[in-house]
Amino acid sequence: MSNLISANLTKMRKSLCFKIYIAFAFLHGLLNTLSHYTEIRLFVTSTESRSELETLEPGLDALISRNFYTDSIMFDAAMTMIFAAAVFTGIFIGREYGDGTLRNKLIVGHGRCSLYLANLLVCAAANVTAMLLSVGTVLAVGIPIMGTTFTPGYIALCIVFMIAANIAITSLFIFGSMLITSKAASCVTLILFFFILFLFSTYIDSKLAAPEYYPDYAMTIDENGTQYIEELGSTKNPYYISGTQRKIYEFLDENLPVSQLYHMASEGEAPDSAFPLVANAAVTVLFTGAGILIFKRKNIK
Numbered sequence: 292m293s294n295l296i297s298a299n300l301t302k303m304r305k306s307l308c309f310k311i312y313i314a315f316a317f318l319h320g321l322l323n324t325l326s327h328y329t330e331i332r333l334f335v336t337s338t339e340s341r342s343e344l345e346t347l348e349p350g351l352d353a354l355i356s357r358n359f360y361t362d363s364i365m366f367d368a369a370m371t372m373i374f375a376a377a378v379f380t381g382i383f384i385g386r387e388y389g390d391g392t393l394r395n396k397l398i399v400g401h402g403r404c405s406l407y408l409a410n411l412l413v414c415a416a417a418n419v420t421a422m423l424l425s426v427g428t429v430l431a432v433g434i435p436i437m438g439t440t441f442t443p444g445y446i447a448l449c450i451v452f453m454i455a456a457n458i459a460i461t462s463l464f465i466f467g468s469m470l471i472t473s474k475a476a477s478c479v480t481l482i483l484f485f486f487i488l489f490l491f492s493t494y495i496d497s498k499l500a501a502p503e504y505y506p507d508y509a510m511t512i513d514e515n516g517t518q519y520i521e522e523l524g525s526t527k528n529p530y531y532i533s534g535t536q537r538k539i540y541e542f543l544d545e546n547l548p549v550s551q552l553y554h555m556a557s558e559g560e561a562p563d564s565a566f567p568l569v570a571n572a573a574v575t576v577l578f579t580g581a582g583i584l585i586f587k588r589k590n591i592k
Contacts, residue, residue, distance in 0.1 A: 295401060295409035303383065303413055312379045316421040319371055320428030327364045328436055360440055361433035362559050368425035369453050369552040370489070373460055376418040377481035380464040383417075384410060385474025394591055403587045407469060411579060415461045419454055426450065441559070449561045452568065456548040459571040460488075466582040470589065485549075492550040495540050503531045546570035 303309050387393040387410070396406055430446070433439075439446075464481050471477040504525035532540060544550050546567050554560050 292405040292409055295396070295405055296412055299409055299413040300416075303417060306383070308379060308382050309417060312375060312417065312421055313424060315375055316368070316372060316425040317428055320368060320425040321432060323364050323367055324361070324429050324433040324437075327361075328433070331359060331437065359437070361429060361437045362439055362441060364433070365429055365439065365441070365446070366426065366449060366453065366555040366559055368422055368429070369456075369556040371556075372418070372422040372425055373457070373549070373552060374482070374485055375421065376414075376457070376461060377464055377485045378478055379417060379421075380414050380461065381468050381478030381481045382474060383414060384465070384468035385471075385477045388472045388591075389474050397591065404583050407465070407583050407586050408579070410469065411462060411465045414465060415458045418461050419457050422453060422457055423450070426453070445561065449555055449559075452551055452561050453555060455568050455571040456551045459548040459574040460485075460552075462575040462578045462582075466578045469582055469586050472591075488547075488549040489553070492544075492547060492553045495544045495547075495550065496553065498530075498532055499537070499540055499544055501528060501531055503528055503533075548574060 393406065397403070441449075463484070467480055467484060468477045471480060505528055506525050544554075545562060548571055551562060551567055551571075554562075
C-alpha cells in the first residue's frame with residue numbers, strides 16, 4: 292500500500308486542484324485576520340477608549356475581550372475548510388474514476404482495500420494540512436497584532452480535536468466519493484451532505500440554547516408620567532426539551548464531528564472531555580469499514 296500512497300501523494304502535489312486548495316486555505320486565514328483587525332481598528336477609533344466601552348453595560352467586558360483579540364476568528368477554518376474539503380475530495384477521487392486510474396490499479400494487482408485506505412489517508416492528509424495552514428496563518432498574523440486570551444496549551448488542545456473531527460468527516464467524504472463514479476455527481480453529493488450535517492448541528496444547538504422560561508414584561512406609567520418596563524413573571528417555553536430527549540441532544544451536540552467543529556468555529560470552545568476523540572475514531576472506523584465492504588462489491592467499469 293505504500294506504493295499507492297506514494298503515487299497518490301505525487302499525483303496530489305502536481306494537481307492544480309490541490310494547489311488552489313492550499314492557496315484558498317492560506318488566503319482564507321490571511322484575509323479573515325486582516326478583515327477582523329480592520330473592524331477592530333474602526334471600532335476603537337469610533338470611541339474614546341476601551342475603558343469607556345466597559346462602563347456602558349455590565350458584563351460587556353467579556354464580549355469586548357473576545358472580539359478585541361484573535362480569539363473570535365482563530366478557529367473559523369474549522370467549518371470553512373470542511374466545505375473546501377468536500378470539493379477537493381470529490382474532485383480528487385472523481386478523477387481516479389474519470390481517468391481510469393482506479394481501474395488500472397486494480398488490473399495491475401492492487402487490492403480494493405488498499406486502494407480505499409490509500410485514498411483515505413492521502414485525502415485526510417490534504418484536508419488536515421489545509422486546515423492547519425489556515426489556522427496557522429491566523430495564529431502567525433493575528434496574535435502579533437491583536438493578541439489572544441487563549442493559552443498555547445488550549446490552542447493545541449483545540450487543534451487536536453479539530454484534526455480528529457476533520458479526519459472523521461473525511462472518512463464520510465471518502466465513503467461517498469468512492470461509491471460515486473461521476474466527478475460532478477460526487478462533488479455535488481459531498482457538498483449537499485456537508486450542508487445537511489451543518490444544518491443538523493445548528494438545529495441541535497438552537498434547540499439546546501432555547502430557554503426554559505420566557506420573561507413576561509409590561510409597560511407601566513407611574514404617577515409622574517414616566518414609563519418603565521416591569522417584569523411580571525415568566526412563561527414556560529412549550530418547545531423546551533428536557534429529560535431523555537435533552538440528554539440525547541447534548542450527546543449528539545458534544546460528539547458529532549461537525550458539531551465539534553461548529554462550536555470551535557463559532558465559540559472557540561473545545562470539548563470538555565476526551566470522549567469526542569473516541570467518537571471521532573468510531574465514526575472513522577465505522578464508515579471506513581462499511582466503505583471497504585461496499586467498494587469490494589462495486590462493479591468498476
